[in-house]
Amino acid sequence: MAELDLNLLTALDALLAENSVTRAAQRLGLSTSAMSRTLTRLRQATGDRLLVQAGRQLVPTPYAVEIAERVHEMVGGARTLLQPRHHDVNLATVARTVVIRASDGFVDLAAAALLTEIQHTAPMIRLLFVSKTDKEATPLRDGNIDLEIGVLGTDAPELKTRVLFTDRFVGICRRHHPLLQGKGVTAERYVSFPHIVISRGKKLRGPVDHALEELGLQRRIIMSVPAYTSAVNIVSRSDIIGLVPLSVLAWFQAGFDISHFELPVTTPPIKVSLIWHPRLQADPVHRWLRETIVDVCRREYSRISQEQRET
Known part of the structure; x- marks a missing residue:
């Protein structure tokens, strides 16, 4: 076939389950005439009659019987694939390497506290920190890094950001x-x-x-x-x-x-942000890690600020 209409699979599944054009049409919310036309298209596509008249009812051909179970499994799998994702995930069993581009300052500030959180909740996740030699968006776009932490230095419009803390x-x-x-x-x-x-x-x-x-x-x-x-x-x-x-x-x-x-002149605040590509926006593990980094960074920076006020 020059083009493949996957909607035909749903119709075929209903026809083979009901052995009736009328009941298959009702099942899918279509008119009987529309389902009859679909059966004609299915016969043309497969080169088989699929359902044939036997008195007042339709019965499947041997080929239809042979493929009925596979068609049903394929349609069920497609429905599962295209439904909204379940965001519940067992973090204790997730094994993944997350690549983070960050400065040594961030690693010194938060990596130890972040490690404690990860070992407690998601012990099979591994963090791979890479040097922040530039602020180009290409590694995020290409998937070579999963997260960036630092001052936003690109005007790439699609990137997602969240301020972790304001430094000075x-x-x-x-x-x-x-x-x-x-x-x-x-x-x-x-x-x-x-x-x-x-x-x-x-x-x-x-x-x-x-x-x-x-x-x-x-x-x-x-x-x-x-x-x-x-x-x-x-x-x-x-x-x-x-x-x-x-x-x-x-x-x-x-x-x-x-x-x-304190400096004798005023300088703009330093907004340290979490930066990621939108393709990872809904990923439950990535989302959990983002929230964990936000909590850890704000807690650690608050602790530092308090210590500096007391010294």
Whole structure:
């Protein structure tokens, strides 16, 4: 056949179950004449009479008897496939690898707490974190990654997003740094010391620099490193000044000899979001993981904020 009309299968199932054009039509809510025309099409498609007259009733041909059970199973399977999905899923038995593109800052902030939740509810799910070298939407579109966490950096219109928390930049320096003495952190004193930035490319300027420019000031950036760990380690052992999101401090302050301070200029808030492709919107496992990440991130960021207010 040049074209396959799958509606014929539903009609064939009804005809073989009822052995009657009239009753099959009633079963499917069609007129008798419409069902009679459908039977004609089925005979043309299969090359078999399917139902033949035997007195006042119709009886199936040998071929019709042979295929009746398979037709019924196929129609039942199609109906199941096309019905709304059951979203109930036994997470304890789900085995899946979920690929998440995220910065090392997120991994340090929430990965341990997220692992605890997963081991408790869905122990067979495995998380594979990959480096966030860019913000292109292509890996999400292609299915190479399942989730992205960070600042939205693409204008891809179809992507779904949900804000996890709103972060902010803070300055960091070694404990007892001269910047923290005397008059404290003013814009002028802030730019008087050398600075280090975290960048995976060659970008050295950001929101802080734009705010300083409005005051006629400029940072002297003497080093760029690709990871927060490197920056914090260098800051703790020199007079260089660093700049990190507040959430990063959750991991580093306890293990490094550093202090943090509020910036002497105002910078835009950092909206950290969960980003995914709409094809996974209704997937029950993906949806559960999204909700779990939201809960974990907000709880962890709230804890960090409280700890910083108390220090």
